[in-house]
Amino acid sequence: MENIWMVRAGEGGYLAEEFAKGFVAIGWQAFGDMSHVRDLDTIRNEYVKAFPETKAGAVNSAVTMFYKFLVMMKVNDKVITYDPNTREYLVGTITSDYYYKREEAKDYHHERKVKWDGRVSRDNLSASSRNSLGSALALFSISDDVWSEISAILNGQKSPSPKAVAVDEKKDLQQIKEDTIERAHELIKDKILQLDDKEIERLVASILRAMGYKAQVTPIGPDRGVDVLASPDGLGLENPIIKAEVKHRSKSPMGSQDVRKFTGGLREGNRGLYVSTGGFSKEAKYEAERSTIPVTLIDLDDLAKLVVNNYDKFDLEGNTLITLVKIYWPAE
Numbered sequence: 001m002e003n004i005w006m007v008r009a010g011e012g013g014y015l016a017e018e019f020a021k022g023f024v025a026i027g028w029q030a031f032g033d034m035s036h037v038r039d040l041d042t043i044r045n046e047y048v049k050a051f052p053e054t055k056a057g058a059v060n061s062a063v064t065m066f067y068k069f070l071v072m073m074k075v076n077d078k079v080i081t082y083d084p085n086t087r088e089y090l091v092g093t094i095t096s097d098y099y100y101k102r103e104e105a106k107d108y109h110h111e112r113k114v115k116w117d118g119r120v121s122r123d124n125l126s127a128s129s130r131n132s133l134g135s136a137l138a139l140f141s142i143s144d145d146v147w148s149e150i151s152a153i154l155n156g157q158k159s160p161s162p163k164a165v166a167v168d169e170k171k172d173l174q175q176i177k178e179d180t181i182e183r184a185h186e187l188i189k190d191k192i193l194q195l196d197d198k199e200i201e202r203l204v205a206s207i208l209r210a211m212g213y214k215a216q217v218t219p220i221g222p223d224r225g226v227d228v229l230a231s232p233d234g235l236g237l238e239n240p241i242i243k244a245e246v247k248h249r250s251k252s253p254m255g256s257q258d259v260r261k262f263t264g265g266l267r268e269g270n271r272g273l274y275v276s277t278g279g280f281s282k283e284a285k286y287e288a289e290r291s292t293i294p295v296t297l298i299d300l301d302d303l304a305k306l307v308v309n310n311y312d313k314f315d316l317e318g319n320t321l322i323t324l325v326k327i328y329w330p331a332e
Helices: 040-050 056-072 127-132 144-154 162-193 197-210 256-263 282-289 300-313 316-321
Strands: 004-007 023-026 078-083 088-094 110-121 139-141 214-217 228-231 241-247 270-276 295-298
Touching: 004 023, 004 144, 023 056, 040 056, 056 110, 056 139, 078 110, 088 144, 110 144, 127 144, 162 300, 197 214, 197 228, 197 241, 197 270, 197 300, 197 316, 256 270, 256 282, 256 295, 282 295, 295 300
Parallel strands: 004 078, 241 270, 270 295
Antiparallel strands: 004 139, 023 110, 078 088, 088 110, 214 228, 228 241
C-alpha cells in the first residue's frame, strides 16, 4: 500500500501556487544535488557541515525528514499540501523520483513531480482531521483515518455536518490546549534546571518582586540558610519579612533535617519560603506543617507555575533568566 504524505508549501504556505503547477519540494538550500545519496549518515554529515551550530536533536529531526523525502517517498504515494489562501488541501499522487532543480521554487530545490487529483476544503474536514494536519513539520506521514476522510470527500461523499464538526472541534481544541499547557510546563521546568545556583536565587527574588515585594539576594555569609530576603518596604522593618532558602539539586530531595534547620533560624513575624528543585521528602513536608512559623515549600513544579503566573510583571532580570513568549488561544 502506498504511503500518504503531507508536504508543507513553505512557511505560511507561500509556495502553494508554485506547488499547484505540479510538484512538491523541501528546503535545505545549503545542500546540492542529493540524487546519489541513499543513507542517513551521508545526509547527517552534509547537514552538520552546512549547519554546524544546530543542536543534536534538531539535526536528527531534520535529517530524518530529508531522508523521508529523498528515499522513503515513492512514485504512486499520495501527497497533500495546504493552500492557506483558499483554505484548501491539494491532494495528488507522486509521479517522479527525487530530483534537484534550482530555478523552480525559490529556495526549495529538492523536488518531486505530482499529479494533483483535486482539492478538499479545510472547512469540510472533521476537527480531528484538521488538527492532525496542523503539524508545523515540513513533511510528515498522514494516518489512514485522515486519508480515508480526505479521499471520501474528494470522491464526492458527504462531509460531516457543521454542527458535528463544531462539537468535535471544541473537544479536540480543549484536549490540544491541555496538552500544550502540559508540554509548555515541562519545557519551562527544563529551562529552570539549566540555571545555576545563583541564577535560581535571582529567579526567586524576581518572582517575589513581581508579587509586589521588594526582594534581594543576600550576600554570601552566615545567613542561617537565607538566600533571598523580601519585605513590603525592602528594609525588613515592615511585616511580613520573607526569608527564602534556595536549593538547586534536581535529584536530591530535601529531608526533615534540612527543613528543621531552616525553620530554626526564623523568628516571629517571619515567613519562610524553602525552594528545592529536587523536591522534598514526606518527612520534610511534615516538618514544615508542624512549624510554629509559617513555611511554604516550593518544588520545581511550583516554581514553574510561579514563573508563569507572575511573568507579566517580571523585571528585566527575571526576563533575562527565563524568556517566555505568549501564545494566543481561541476563546470559548
